[in-house]
Amino acid sequence: QVQLVQSGAEVKKPGASVRVSCKASGYTFSVYYMHWVRQAPGQGLEWMGWISPNNDGTNYGQKFQGRVTMTRDTSITTAYMELSSLTSDDTAVYYCARDPSGTTPDYWGQGTLVTVSS
Amino acid sequence: EIVMTQSPATLSVSPGERATLSCRASQSVSINLAWHQQKPGQAPRLLIYGASTRATGIPARFSGSGSGTEFTLTISSLQSEDFAVYYCQQYNNWPPKLTFGGGTKVEIK
Numbered sequence: 001q002v003q004l005v006q007s008g009a010e011v012k013k014p015g016a017s018v019r020v021s022c023k024a025s026g027y028t029f030s031v032y033y034m035h036w037v038r039q040a041p042g043q044g045l046e047w048m049g050w051i052s053p054n055n056d057g058t059n060y061g062q063k064f065q066g067r068v069t070m071t072r073d074t075s076i077t078t079a080y081m082e083l084s085s086l087t088s089d090d091t092a093v094y095y096c097a098r099d100p101s102g103t104t105p106d107y108w109g110q111g112t113l114v115t116v117s118s
Numbered sequence: 119e120i121v122m123t124q125s126p127a128t129l130s131v132s133p134g135e136r137a138t139l140s141c142r143a144s145q146s147v148s149i150n151l152a153w154h155q156q157k158p159g160q161a162p163r164l165l166i167y168g169a170s171t172r173a174t175g176i177p178a179r180f181s182g183s184g185s186g187t188e189f190t191l192t193i194s195s196l197q198s199e200d201f202a203v204y205y206c207q208q209y210n211n212w213p214p215k216l217t218f219g220g221g222t223k224v225e226i227k
Contacts, residue, residue, distance in 0.1 A: 044220050045162065047216040
């Protein structure tokens, strides 16, 4: 069965960077897009971007341009999201989610809580 | 950026009743619209894509309709497991810049 297993919770100081991983199994990792979506405490969903299976191209939300980097390692079926220059506004649960077409996440990871606090 | 607006913010419904949720786009997205369900403490789950196509394993009591800027998710007869928050999401153009609505919480009346 499809599984997206994300790395554990992180606590970071303002100005630091965080990298979240997403280990995929149960499907052909190399032909699926991977989205990253975040959810601040008690808030809605916010799309950050995706990485494409085609030459690892990326498509980032404008809000995150210049601050987010999405990568993937097909050999270990793992996707990564790194967010830099963290502020308290980045405190959220970060989800990875696969997608066959780059338009609609169809299966989500369990989420990773990132807390930014001095 | 295409802004998605959902209404109402909270919907109180009795089990067995019909629930109708609305989603409006700030500009036309054709039928490039999906619905996701999220229960407390859980990741979202895809329900509907292409405005009206149910995702794999989604019960027939969930149906989507609409095009352009106005969309509806209908749950024909609410079951206990359907009480959750529902988000619409658009994916217009290429490459798409996905945006989500603010969500509608369906609660027990």
